[in-house]
Amino acid sequence: MTLMNDWIDIGRIEDIPPQGARVIRTAQGDIAVFRTATDEIFALRDRCPHKGGPLSQGIVSGKTVTCPLHNWNIALDTGEAVAPDEGCAGHFPVKIVEGRISLLLSMERAKLAVVC
């Protein structure tokens, strides 16, 4: 099996507003890339584990995003729903080098990303 790991440059931190998100469209589906108020970056599948709401349109507070449909809170660092809700959006590795954001996409990671 060939291991296919690809860090994809998706732009500068400043391209995402503080406490906002940007959607990256990939062959594995849409990925929501979030920027917190303290400039941390997280990437989740843009699909709420409850009923598929667009997490990229949610409200970012601390390290969580609140789904715009039914207000579930999703942890940005794990993709898991905050208790008492249960479920996981799946998350993707990100790194920041000299102010630019890279997202790790790979066949293997894409499959792992939907498992918390």
Ligand code: FES
């Ligand atoms: S779809 Fe996100 S809380 Fe219901």
